[in-house]
Structures are given as C-alpha cells and as structure tokens.
Amino acid sequence: MGRGLLGEAGSRIAALEARTAAIVTDGHVGPLYAEALAASLQQHGLRVSIITLPPGEATKSYASLERVCDAVLEAKVERGDLVVALGGGVMGDLAGFAAAVVRRGVRLVQVPTTLLSQVDSSVGGKTGINSLHGKNLVGAFHQPSLVLADTALLDTLPIREMRAGYAEVVKYGLIDDPDFFAWCEANWRGVFDGGPERDEAVAQSCRAKAAVVVKDEREDGDRALLNLGHTFGHALERITYYDSARLVHGEGVAIGMCQAFRFSVALGVCPPADAERVEAHLSEAGLPTRLAQVPGGCGTVDELLDAMAQDKKVKGGALTFILVRGIGQSFIARDVPVASVRAFLQDENSTSRP
Structure with a gap:
C-alpha cells in the first residue's frame, strides 16, 4: 500500500x-x-485481456458471474494464471468469486481503487455475489496472491x-481500538484531503483486519466482529434493492453501526454517551446515521426483520448481532430475541429524524 503503486x-x-x-x-x-495496467503487464511479458462490466452493486449478480467466468475461460486463463480485480x-x-470457481480456482490479484475496497473488501479473501435473498449470500473464501492498494487513486x-469507505475505517476503532477511533475524530479531514493521514488510515485498517483474519479465516469465531453494523446495513441494502443511487454499502454500514450502538443502549449494555459520540462523528464526516436519511424510505419493520433473517451470521434460525459495551468494546450476541429487535426498530422508525 502507498501512493504511486499502480505504476509498479x-x-x-x-x-x-x-x-x-x-x-x-x-x-x-x-x-x-485499465489500458495503462494492461500495457504495464504486457511490457513484462504477460498476455492480457480486459473484461468490462457495468458499475454498481447490481453487477454482483449470477448473470455477471457467468459473463466473467466465460470471458476468463475464453482468455485461456489457466490455474497458474491470474484474474486481476x-x-x-x-x-x-x-472477480474474486470468478477466480475461486473457474477451473476450481485460479490466482487472484486485487487492485482496489476505492477507500472502502482498500481498507476492507480486498483484504481477507471473502468473495461473492448478491442474491434476491440478501447481500453476499453466494460466494467463496479465496485469498488473493497480491493486493496493490495505491492510495493516490x-x-x-x-x-x-x-x-462510504471512511465508515469502514471508523469501524476498526469501534470494534476494539478506542485510541484509533479518537485518532479518526482528530484526523478525518486529512484522510479525505489526501495527506499522510490517508495512508495511515489505510495501513491501520488493513493491519486490524489482517490480524483478525489470520486467526479466523472462515468466520467461525471472532472474525464476525468485523461485521459491526452490517446486520442492519445489509438489511437496508436489500430493502433498497442494491440501488446505489439510494444507498451505497458504506452508508448502510454507517447507519448500521449507529443502530448497533443505539440497540446496545436500549439493551442496557452501552453508555448512551458513546452512542451519541459515534453518531456525532459519522454525521460530521457527512455520513447518514438514521433510517429517515435513506432516500425513498427503508421499508417496514417486518421487511427489515425478514432481511435480517437471511444474514450470514444466523444460526439455527436465531438472530446474531455484533453489539457493544462501549467504543472499542464489541462482542458477538447470539440468540437476540426477535421481540427486542422489533421493539427497537419500531422505536427507530418513530423517532428517526433526517
């Protein structure tokens, strides 16, 4: 990671x-x-093809997966060759999911070009597509051979x-590093402006995620903590039909993290001041924090609960949430009563404000 890596x-x-x-x-x-990257690879002796798809969350579909897999096969990519995302x-x-399944697995290189992908999705080996039933429900674990995070991009x-990417940066502080959250409060403008704070934010986020993934690659335990805010956020993405004009992933995560803190307050396990502090910081950074800020609405309580029931962390039909005892004190809460979630969401719907 660092500035100018695309040239290398x-x-x-x-x-x-x-x-x-x-x-x-x-x-x-x-x-x-793409053309500059292809030319650079060709100069070093690789045969290159470029596969271009429409932008947006709706592209994470079965149809796009089929298109990519067929194009990769048509390019005669062998097991020792590369898919470059x-x-x-x-x-x-x-692209990672296609690499995982074509020829039962070819090698993958991630070249992430957004803050969100540099600090989160390119690290850890999770790949997948969306289903009508929910976000990222069809996929595979497939670790990249190389990740090039050029922060100049x-x-x-x-x-x-x-x-949207910054929401995932903040998440690492909220999970288990209150000092990093305080650093974010003090330095977020530098992250946005492209100063040295940006490189530090990317590096610290990757360190935090890698440390968790090394211990729990397939999310059998503590890796689930990385989903702080995602049970709520993924439900919102499904409710909005993955329409990026209405809601992008990081916005859903921002609302979801605030909901995780407010839900924890409602359950009596988190100080209200911590939830207020998180909401204040994300709002200051320009992120949504309330359901009412989702353009076009976010459905009924029953629709949200139905979407949550398809969350990947559900076990035996029981809802699992990542909740908090405070900033930097997240924990996995299993068997959360549906009645408690329903009451919280009803309150969120009635009190939420733009």
Whole structure:
C-alpha cells in the first residue's frame, strides 16, 4: 500500500510468474486505469485481456458471474494464471468469486481503487455475489496472491465514495481500538484531503483486519466482529434493492453501526454517551446515521426483520448481532430475541429524524 503503486503494477504482478492475466473492471474505473495496467503487464511479458462490466452493486449478480467466468475461460486463463480485480468492492467480490470457481480456482490479484475496497473488501479473501435473498449470500473464501492498494487513486474518488469507505475505517476503532477511533475524530479531514493521514488510515485498517483474519479465516469465531453494523446495513441494502443511487454499502454500514450502538443502549449494555459520540462523528464526516436519511424510505419493520433473517451470521434460525459495551468494546450476541429487535426498530422508525 502507498501512493504511486499502480505504476509498479507490471513488475510486481509479473513477479508472480503467470503467463496470462484477465483484468476485470467496470465502466467507471476501466477508462481511467485499465489500458495503462494492461500495457504495464504486457511490457513484462504477460498476455492480457480486459473484461468490462457495468458499475454498481447490481453487477454482483449470477448473470455477471457467468459473463466473467466465460470471458476468463475464453482468455485461456489457466490455474497458474491470474484474474486481476481492478475497481472497488463490487469488482473485487465478483472477480474474486470468478477466480475461486473457474477451473476450481485460479490466482487472484486485487487492485482496489476505492477507500472502502482498500481498507476492507480486498483484504481477507471473502468473495461473492448478491442474491434476491440478501447481500453476499453466494460466494467463496479465496485469498488473493497480491493486493496493490495505491492510495493516490483515491484523489479522484467522488466525495460520496470517500465517505462510504471512511465508515469502514471508523469501524476498526469501534470494534476494539478506542485510541484509533479518537485518532479518526482528530484526523478525518486529512484522510479525505489526501495527506499522510490517508495512508495511515489505510495501513491501520488493513493491519486490524489482517490480524483478525489470520486467526479466523472462515468466520467461525471472532472474525464476525468485523461485521459491526452490517446486520442492519445489509438489511437496508436489500430493502433498497442494491440501488446505489439510494444507498451505497458504506452508508448502510454507517447507519448500521449507529443502530448497533443505539440497540446496545436500549439493551442496557452501552453508555448512551458513546452512542451519541459515534453518531456525532459519522454525521460530521457527512455520513447518514438514521433510517429517515435513506432516500425513498427503508421499508417496514417486518421487511427489515425478514432481511435480517437471511444474514450470514444466523444460526439455527436465531438472530446474531455484533453489539457493544462501549467504543472499542464489541462482542458477538447470539440468540437476540426477535421481540427486542422489533421493539427497537419500531422505536427507530418513530423517532428517526433526517
């Protein structure tokens, strides 16, 4: 990770000793970087093809997976060759899943181009697509051979996408590092402005995630803590039909983290002041924190509960949440009573304000 790494991509990827690379990108990122990346790889002796898909969360679909898999096979990518995911989390998840299943597994390189993908989705080996039943419910664990996080690419990222990625940065402080959350409160403007604070935020986030993944690669235990805010957030994404115009992932996570804190307060396990502090910081950074801020609404309580019932952490039909005893004190709460969740969501709907 660092500034200017895309210019070194050819030599770094060539060091993996592959013969062929299929670059998977989207219509936003591809025109900016795909040809330069392909040329760099070709200069180092690789045969290259470029696969371009529409941008947006809706691309994480069965139809797109089929298209990518067929294109990778048509490019004659062998098991020792590479799929290169160039883009944000959507491209990383989709291309990574294709790499996991084509020929029962080819190698993967992640070149994340958004803050969210640099600090979260490109690290840890989770890949997948969405289903009508929920977010990321079809996928595989498939670790990349290399991740190149060029923080200079974030200079041209739209502010909304920067904010969305920043929600995942803040998450690492809220999980188990109150000092990092305090650092975020003091330094978030530098992260957005592209100063040294940005590189530090990316590095610290990756360190935090890697430390968890090394201990629990397949989310059998504490890796679930990385889903702080995601049970609520994924439900909101499903309710809004993965329409990026209404809600992007990081916005759902921001609302979800605030809900996790407020729910913890409602259950009597978290001080109200901590929930207020989290909401104040995310609001200051320009992120939504309330259900009423979802354009077009977020459905009924029953619809939200139905979406939560498809969460990947559900076991034996029982809801599992990541809750908190305070900032930096998250824990896994299993068998959370549906009645408690329903009462909380009803209160959220009645008291939520723009």
